[in-house]
Amino acid sequence: MLDFIDLKQQQKLIRDKVDKRICKVLDHGQYIQGPEVKELEKELSLFSKSKFVLCCSSGTDALVLGLIALGLKPNEGVIVPSFTFASTAEAVCMLGGIPFFSDVKLDTYNICEESIIKSIDKANKIGINLKGIITVGLFGQPCDMDKIKEIADINNLWVFDDAAQSFGAKYKDKISGNLCEISATSFFPAKPLGCYGDGGALFTNNENFYKIAYSSHLHGMGNNKYEYDRIGMNGRIDTIQAAILLEKLKIFKSELLKREEIAKYYIKRFLKFNTNINVPKLTNNTNSSWAQFTIQLPLNCNREKFQSLMRQKNIPTAIYYPIPIHCQSPYQNFPISPDNLKNTIELSNRVVSLPMHPYLSQKNVDYISTTADEIITSLI
Ligand SMILES: Cc1ncc(COP(=O)(O)O)c(C=O)c1O
Numbered sequence: 602m603l604d605f606i607d608l609k610q611q612q613k614l615i616r617d618k619v620d621k622r623i624c625k626v627l628d629h630g631q632y633i634q635g636p637e638v639k640e641l642e643k644e645l646s647l648f649s650k651s652k653f654v655l656c657c658s659s660g661t662d663a664l665v666l667g668l669i670a671l672g673l674k675p676n677e678g679v680i681v682p683s684f685t686f687a688s689t690a691e692a693v694c695m696l697g698g699i700p701f702f703s704d705v706k707l708d709t710y711n712i713c714e715e716s717i718i719k720s721i722d723k724a725n726k727i728g729i730n731l732k733g734i735i736t737v738g739l740f741g742q743p744c745d746m747d748k749i750k751e752i753a754d755i756n757n758l759w760v761f762d763d764a765a766q767s768f769g770a771k772y773k774d775k776i777s778g779n780l781c782e783i784s785a786t787s788f789f790p791a792k793p794l795g796c797y798g799d800g801g802a803l804f805t806n807n808e809n810f811y812k813i814a815y816s817s818h819l820h821g822m823g824n825n826k827y828e829y830d831r832i833g834m835n836g837r838i839d840t841i842q843a844a845i846l847l848e849k850l851k852i853f854k855s856e857l858l859k860r861e862e863i864a865k866y867y868i869k870r871f872l873k874f875n876t877n878i879n880v881p882k883l884t885n886n887t888n889s890s891w892a893q894f895t896i897q898l899p900l901n902c903n904r905e906k907f908q909s910l911m912r913q914k915n916i917p918t919a920i921y922y923p924i925p926i927h928c929q930s931p932y933q934n935f936p937i938s939p940d941n942l943k944n945t946i947e948l949s950n951r952v953v954s955l956p957m958h959p960y961l962s963q964k965n966v967d968y969i970s971t972t973a974d975e976i977i978t979s980l981i
Contacts, residue, residue, distance in 0.1 A: 603956055603965060605917040606791050610960040611856070615848050622844040635840030641847050642802075648769075648850065649778035651804035653811035656838040657818050660765040660787025663801035664692035664735075666836055667761055667783045669817045670803075670810035671733060673698050678729040680720050680758075682712040683927040683937070684945040685737045689763050690926050690935075692735075699729060702927040702937040707944045708882040710895070710952075711744040712736055714752060720938040721756050729936060733759040736781070738767025740881065740921070740954075741793070741860075741889035743777045750781060761785070765801075766892035769793055769857050773886045778804045788838075788846060793860065793890045794853050796842040859959035860891035866963060867894055867955070870970035876977045879951075893921060894957040896973075897948065902980045904953060910976045916969050919954045 612619070626635060642654040657663050673679065675697030681690050683702040690700040701724055704716035717734060724731045734753055736744040746760070753760045764770075765787035767777040778784045786792075788800035803814050813831075816822050821833030868880045879897035883889060898904055908918050925945045926932050955969055 602915045602917060603969070604958070605919060605956050606958045607960050608790060608795075608958075611852075611958075615852065618848045619845055622848055623841055626841050626844050632840050633837060635843070637840050637843040637847060638838060641843040641850070644847065644850055645778075645802060645804070648853075649776045649804055651779040651784070652806040653804070653808065655803040655811060655814050655818060656843060657801050657803060657836040658838055659799045660763075660785060660789060660792075660801040661688040661692060662818070662834070662836045663785035663787070663803045664688055664761075664763060665695050665834070666814040666817050667785050667803050667805075667810075668692055668696050668698070669833075670783065670805070670813040671759055671761060673732060676730065678724055678731040678936075680712075680717055680731065680734040682737055682739070682945070683925040683942050684710060684922065684948055685739060685763070685926060686765070686922065687926060687929075688765070689735055689737055690932060698732075700926075700932065700935050701729060701731065702925075702932075702935060702942060704938055704940050704942045704944050705739070705948065707948065708879075709742055709884060710739040710881075710948065711742065712749070713944065714745065714748045716938045716940050716942075717749065717752055719940055720936075721752070723936065723939050727936065731756070731758060733761055735761045735763050737763040737765075738770060738777055738890075740893040740895050741767050741770055741891045742881070742883060742887055743767050743770050743772040743780060745884060746772055746780045759783075765789075765792065767890050769853060770890040771888050777890070779806070782807060783810055788842065793857065793892050794846070794849060796845050796849070798839065798842050800838045800842045800846065856959040857890055860957065861888065863957065863959070863961050863966060864889065864891045864894055866966050867970060870966065871896065871974070874970075874974040876974050876981070878973070878977060891957055893954045895921065895952050895954045897951040898953060898977065899981050900951065902977055904951070906980055907953065907973075907976055910979075911972065914972045914976075916972060917956060920952065921954050923949055925949050
């Protein structure tokens with residue numbers, strides 16, 4: 602079976618350096634808040650050009666910490682896409698907020714500006730006190746931030762970017778992680794920049810947001826240990842994970858370029874075929890970190906059969922995401938945009954992600970795309 606995401610090849614390249622980094626942590630013994638954490642924050646700040654970076658325990662916790670910094674209170678509303686991973690909405694709920702689900706665009710998979718506007722109108726009508734919008738650069742491409750910020754400004758809302766999948770991608774020459782007031786990312790192992798466990802980071806140019814998030818991730822610590830300014834949480838990253846990320850970050854730029862090359866090659870291959878597969882589309886002035894390579898099957902193609910036939914040919918596939926968040930039982934009573942999230946429903950039925958990682962060979966892309974084309978042709 603081919604790998605869906607191959608972390609072994611990357612590890613082989615950097616194993617010696619990672620081993621040395623881990624040994625160094627074992628030698629100094631500062632497993633919590635060791636010097637590698639600050640070093641990583643500094644490197645991430647240089648990489649993203651974001652003034653303040655807080656490394657933390659996961660992408661989900663980065664979202665919660667960001668919402669705490671933004672001052673989200675119980676019963677306040679936040680517009681979120683429904684076509685995303687659970688954390689985007691979950692973080693809002695963890696603070697007692699109300700996720701207001703909006704639709705995404707069929708071509709980019711990212712939140713749709715018209716749907717945001719409709720959600721704002723509906724929120725005003727039904728008396729939900731909206732405070733902000735969480736954007737998600739799903740599968741790697743950042744959202745159209747200028748348009749979203751314009752809507753947010755007019756309506757006095759903040760914008761918080763969930764860049765768990767899009768960290769490192771660009772929007773108008775700015776790096777994802779630095780596209781709005783505050784951004785979060787995840788270092789889950791399968792992410793474009795992943796560690797060997799859980800981890801995440803928060804990015805902002807606002808010192809006050811940083812200070813609140815910093816204190817909150819240390820149980821609300823004040824100026825002295827065991828003195829608290831607020832109710833917080835344990836949101837720390839392990840020093841060993843920070844040490845591993847320092848080595849991974851060194852090759853991150855070159856891996857992003859490799860992902861881009863592979864994605865372009867996939868697209869070129871699929872466009873040659875005649876099978877009505879929708880390949881990912883990039884909008885002007887953006888690139889993608891290609892966390893996933895996600896296609897849309899023709900409407901009349903049975904996705905389960907497609908996956909099973911691909912598996913028989915040793916090609917793994919994945920569905921991100923089969924059930925939109927607003928259709929899942931814990932989230933069913935939250936408000937949704939008046940457009941009823943039609944694109945979200947359609948995508949959840951049609952999308953399928955193919956193997957994608959920086960070490961995927963052209964030969965394997967040829968094999969995957971040819972096989973996918975043959976199977977789809979046989980199924981429609
Ligand atoms: C869009 C999105 N947001 C948030 C997260 C949460 O990250 P973590 O798993 O590090 O908590 C993920 C991870 O899968 C994600 O894909």
